[in-house]
Amino acid sequence: MQGIVYKSTGSWYSVKDEFGKPWNARIKGVFKLDDITSTNPISVGDIVDFEIENEGENSGIITNIHDRRNYINRQSPRGKHQHHIVAANLDQSVLIATIKEPRTSQGFIDRFLVASEMYHVPAILVFNKFDLYKAKELEKFEEWKGIYEGIGYKVVAMSLKDKTGLEGVLDLLKDKISLVSGHSGVGKSSFINAVIPEKAIRTQDVSGWSGKGMHTTTFAEMYDLPFGGKIIDTPGMREFGLVDVERQELSGYFPEMRSRLNDCQFNNCLHVNEPGCAIKEAVINGEIHEDRYVSYYNILESIQEKSW
Structure with missing residues (x-):
């Protein structure tokens, strides 16, 4: 069978x-x-x-x-030299992020997007807890929305508390197999409870002493959506450890860099100290956002450390 x-x-x-x-x-x-x-x-x-x-x-x-059409792999929580397949045969990945209580770092977002690019899984960014956003958070959201939509990603905002934007997110999930991920505490389990109320997944508040979310999901699990499609809930992650990425390949997983790689003077350019680098020139000219370049550099450095 x-x-x-x-x-x-x-x-x-x-x-x-x-x-x-x-x-x-x-x-x-x-x-x-x-x-x-x-x-x-x-x-x-x-x-x-x-x-x-x-x-x-x-x-x-x-x-x-059966052969997988794709999968997402991450560093195993058991050890940095082991791999853990998060999920397979996906139509898209959905990262639930927050700008407040707790704040999702841009580095985490960019690592998630690199993983999605590596395994050819289209990614969507959903910013939750929109009801908590004041002027400063709204400004940050608009900045990030501009950055990520500008390089081809779908970015939406929602508030599970007052259901703002929820219908739009459900439309994106309809008839798709979607991996749902995010830091602990961003409302991932609450989101699944809102989508499939009968599941009643246990949720926990953000821990007061650390401002970080508490883990509520132990194993990845798939759920059938009542309106068509499936979602895969993943354990809350404090870090997204990338595996199987070579330093030379990394820039190819940043869409705004990928289109410019052939313009670099050297084929093996890492976009750090090399002359004639089209990526650094694009950063200087404002064509690539500086924060995205910082994420690229930080990931590049982490790969370098592992290779020693």
Whole structure:
């Protein structure tokens, strides 16, 4: 039988077959796919073949994993040298961010966007808690909206508290398989509760002593949307650790840099100290936002440290 993985807890997997019937399944033996060594050989969103293990108990054994059309990989929380597949077979990724309580850093946003670009998954930025924004936060939102829309990303704002902008976000999710991610505390679980009320996912407030969100989701899990489509909820992340990115490739994952790479004097230009660099010239001329270049440089430096 064939099914799609809805949840992975490490050893058991929740699978729905072609008729929507849920099964508990496990793997037999060791799976290694696409030369990816990861902490989870099967991820949420994978299409699998499985055999019934015990009649009447809805349990099965996964025998095969279909080729993935894409996936998003990140540094495993277990160790920086291990990989963790967040989800597979995605139509888009949605990052829920906030400018206040807590504030999402631009570095986190840019790392998420680089990961989406690396794995060819279109990304959407959704800024939550819009009801809390005063003049300073509204100014920052408009600045970021201008930066990211200017390089081709969809940027929207919503407030789950008063439902402002929620319908527009739901329209973007309709009939798509969407990965929903974000820092702990940005309202990700509250968003899923608003979209699928019967799920009643546990939520926690931002912790007062640190201003950072508290983790509420332990494992990635897929949910069917009542209006068509699926969303995959991921554990709240304080950092988004990139894996499998080479220093030489990094600028290709910044859309505003990608279109200018052929204009650099040297083919192996890293856009730091090299002469005749079209990227640095574009930053000086205001064609590439300075903050995006800072994000590029910081990610580049982090890759350099790992390679030593």
